[in-house]
Amino acid sequence: MELLDKLNILADAAKYDAACTSSGLxxxxxxxxxxxxxxxxxxxxxxxxxxxxSLLKVLLTNVCVYDCQYCVNRRSNDVPRAAFTPxxxxxxxxxxxxxxxxxxxxxxxxxxxxxxxxxxxxxxxxRILREEYRFGGYIHAKAIPGADPLLTQRxxxxxxxxxxxxxxxxxxxxxxxxxxxxxxAILAPMTQIRDGISVSRQExxxxxxxxxxxxxxxxxxxxxxxxxxxxxxxxxxxQSLYQKFQLKRVFYSAYIPVSSSxxxxxxxxxxxxxxxxxxxxxADWLLRYYHFRAEEILDESQxxxxxxxxxxxxxxxxxLDFFPVEVNRADYEALLRVPGIGVKSARRILTxxxxxxxxxxxLKRLGVVLKRAQYFLTCSGRxxxxxxxxxxxxxxxxxxxxxxxxxxxVPEQLSLFVPGS
Amino acid sequence: xxxxxxxxxxxxxxxxxxxCVFECYVNKEEPVEFYTQxxxxxxxxxxxxxxxRRDRAERVYRSLAAKFGPAGQRLVTRGxxxxxxxxxxxxxxxxxxxxxxxxxxxxxxxxPVVHQVQKAVRHLEQExxxxxxxxxxxxxxxxxxxxxEPKNRVLPLLRPHFCSRYPQEAFLLYxxxxxxxxxxxxxxxxxxxxxxxQMGRPGEEExxxxxxxxxxxxxxxxxxxxxxxxxxxxxxxxxxxxxxEFQQExxxxxxxxxxxxxxxxxx
Numbered sequence: 155m156e157l158l159d160k161l162n163i164l165a166d167a168a169k170y171d172a173a174c175t176s177s178g179l180x181x182x183x184x185x186x187x188x189x190x191x192x193x194x195x196x197x198x199x200x201x202x203x204x205x206x207x208s209l210l211k212v213l214l215t216n217v218c219v220y221d222c223q224y225c226v227n228r229r230s231n232d233v234p235r236a237a238f239t240p241x242x243x244x245x246x247x248x249x250x251x252x253x254x255x256x257x258x259x260x261x262x263x264x265x266x267x268x269x270x271x272x273x274x275x276x277x278x279x280x281r282i283l284r285e286e287y288r289f290g291g292y293i294h295a296k297a298i299p300g301a302d303p304l305l306t307q308r309x310x311x312x313x314x315x316x317x318x319x320x321x322x323x324x325x326x327x328x329x330x331x332x333x334x335x336x337x338x339a340i341l342a343p344m345t346q347i348r349d350g351i352s353v354s355r356q357e358x359x360x361x362x363x364x365x366x367x368x369x370x371x372x373x374x375x376x377x378x379x380x381x382x383x384x385x386x387x388x389x390x391x392x393q394s395l396y397q398k399f400q401l402k403r404v405f406y407s408a409y410i411p412v413s414s415s416x417x418x419x420x421x422x423x424x425x426x427x428x429x430x431x432x433x434x435x436x437a438d439w440l441l442r443y444y445h446f447r448a449e450e451i452l453d454e455s456q457x458x459x460x461x462x463x464x465x466x467x468x469x470x471x472x473x474l475d476f477f478p479v480e481v482n483r484a485d486y487e488a489l490l491r492v493p494g495i496g497v498k499s500a501r502r503i504l505t506x507x508x509x510x511x512x513x514x515x516x517l518k519r520l521g522v523v524l525k526r527a528q529y530f531l532t533c534s535g536r537x538x539x540x541x542x543x544x545x546x547x548x549x550x551x552x553x554x555x556x557x558x559x560x561x562x563x564v565p566e567q568l569s570l571f572v573p574g575s
Numbered sequence: 576x577x578x579x580x581x582x583x584x585x586x587x588x589x590x591x592x593x594x595c596v597f598e599c600y601v602n603k604e605e606p607v608e609f610y611t612q613x614x615x616x617x618x619x620x621x622x623x624x625x626x627x628r629r630d631r632a633e634r635v636y637r638s639l640a641a642k643f644g645p646a647g648q649r650l651v652t653r654g655x656x657x658x659x660x661x662x663x664x665x666x667x668x669x670x671x672x673x674x675x676x677x678x679x680x681x682x683x684x685x686x687p688v689v690h691q692v693q694k695a696v697r698h699l700e701q702e703x704x705x706x707x708x709x710x711x712x713x714x715x716x717x718x719x720x721x722x723x724e725p726k727n728r729v730l731p732l733l734r735p736h737f738c739s740r741y742p743q744e745a746f747l748l749y750x751x752x753x754x755x756x757x758x759x760x761x762x763x764x765x766x767x768x769x770x771x772x773q774m775g776r777p778g779e780e781e782x783x784x785x786x787x788x789x790x791x792x793x794x795x796x797x798x799x800x801x802x803x804x805x806x807x808x809x810x811x812x813x814x815x816x817x818x819x820e821f822q823q824e825x826x827x828x829x830x831x832x833x834x835x836x837x838x839x840x841x842x
Contacts, residue, residue: 502684
């Protein structure tokens with residue numbers, strides 16, 4: 155089989171993995187090696203679906219022994235199968251990396267034979283890359299649940315970021331759709347990676363040259379919309395993953411029909427829940443950067459995120475007593491709660507107001523977008539000039555701001571005549 | 576006190592600009608226009624032709640750090656690389672402000688001058704960050720060759736990144752807009768003006784990698800999530816021109832010679 159065909163098959167099989175980040179680690183290139191990594195990550199391109207391409211995302215093989223219903227590589231699915239040899243994949247990675255097409259390698263694999271064999275093949279690939287090609291770029295490796303802990307340990311010493319997909323948001327859904335996978339089998343490597351990272355951190359404090367275990371942290375991914383979980387369940391799970399497993403990121407992937415299993419939503423006419431995925435990411439950002447808690451965003455009376463408004467606006471509308479926030483006096487946390495003010499704007503406000511009091515004109519110069527924020531702010535006790543809005547009007551104003559982004563379906567032109575008659 | 580307004584003519588380098596600052600500061604004149612020596616426009620203001628003097632430039636540069644703080648020095652240096660219109664005049668005003676008020680100026684983000692320069696510098700840094708990813712190299716005769724078409728002069732910002740990333744490689748990155756190239760080999764680098772530059776034809780291996788990359792790029796997109804607007808937000812079309820994934824397959828070399836019946840004088 156030609157390399158081009160293999161690449162097509164194995165990239166196609168890997169594309170449903172949402173994670174393609176190259177962030178979390180600063181490593182300068184050293185003489186004699188090739189490659190570096192950046193803390194903020196680096197996107198090398200964006201595909202036609204608007205997602206970032208920063209790593210060469212492929213499977214080592216798509217030959218799988220499992221039969222997970224939601225997965226395109228399940229053994230009962232009739233698709234072309236292929237496998238890279240470790241050396242072939244290394245050659246390809248280096249070729250792409252030198253031309254600055256990619257930031258590194260995202261290596262995953264279907265389970266060929268058994269988890270141990272698969273992990274050994276992955277280790278061999280990464281070993282050749284790191285030791286023979288002296289590759290210093292970013293490597294994201296998927297841990298294979300069920301593999302021997304010693305093998306996972308070796309994999310983590312070669313990779314920069316590790317991830318284990320928890321696949322579905324509850325163990326009930328998991329046993330329904332992925333009968334070969336168990337929740338415990340997924341959580342075991344996650345726990346091991348978490349502990350490995352913290353041990354490695356401690357060792358590095360004592361010895362500068364101690365081996366680094368997954369220095370860019372751990373991430374995971376779950377499929378949204380294939381099963382019945384509410385947004386509240388998903389967010390609560392996310393929060394506990396961030397707390398218990400110290401994950402860097404949790405990715406959501408809107409379910410895209412890849413099978414006609416009766417257990418899944420019917421493929422015909424099914425629209426992937428992209429808006430829901432978007433709102434979940436917004437809520438996820440609130441958890442990670444805005445000091446929100448899952449309980450604040452959603453509770454039992456409201457188990458799902460409002461599709462019409464972003465989660466921060468929804469929170470603000472429910473807590474109007476918190477507003478208006480005074481720009482010149484509020485602390486960082488309070489500023490972050492204002493819809494339309496993000497981390498950068500809040501920081502700039504803190505810097506600029508040390509020099510002198512801020513006005514709305516000044517806020518615009520800082521780059522603060524007042525579209526939403528104007529309803530929730532005062533500058534030295536004054537509201538925005540010309541702004542008159544009561545509580546009922548507020549919801550309508552905010553909805554109108556989102557409307558252009560939400561209008562995806564083109565309204566059909568009505569016809570006087572019945573077509574075809 | 577009303578200062579004489581003048582037009583400075585200098586050689587277009589940063590050292591030249593700092594020499595202008597020195598000259599104007601000492602003579603108590605206010606520059607309102609800056610022209611380079613190649614610029615053939617005439618000014619209505621009295622013209623000062625200012626020679627570049629390294630010692631004066633260094634003196635001004637050191638004074639920036641002393642009076643204006645490292646952040647101010649950095650703002651001025653980066654500001655000079657931006658595509659801000661009349662950037663020299665803005666920078667002159669910023670420097671005066673810095674001399675007068677000290678390092679606090681870099682935090683006064685709502686001041687019109689500081690705001691203008693900060694915005695331009697953010698644009699420069701943002702563009703440089705994008706180019707760290709969007710640069711495409713081709714391996715031609717063992718040398719990595721790439722071309723970019725930026726709005727700002729990003730090469731000085733890209734230099735540390737690419738030199739650290741490819742310590743063993745020889746590479747050339749050409750900036751079409753400002754006609755200069757970044758050269759690197761064996762740990763030594765230089766940014767030099769290059770008037771004309773034509774990329775060579777790809778060899779067989781290079782063509783194969785380009786094909787592989789294009790094919791990977793097309794495969795990795797999920798059809799059910801097709802979203803061209805989102806792609807353009809993250810990667811505006813002006814970057815596409817120099818990116819491998821948007822270039823057509825190389826066919827046989829285009830013949831430069833006109834067909835015989837179209838040659839002039841044959842009709």
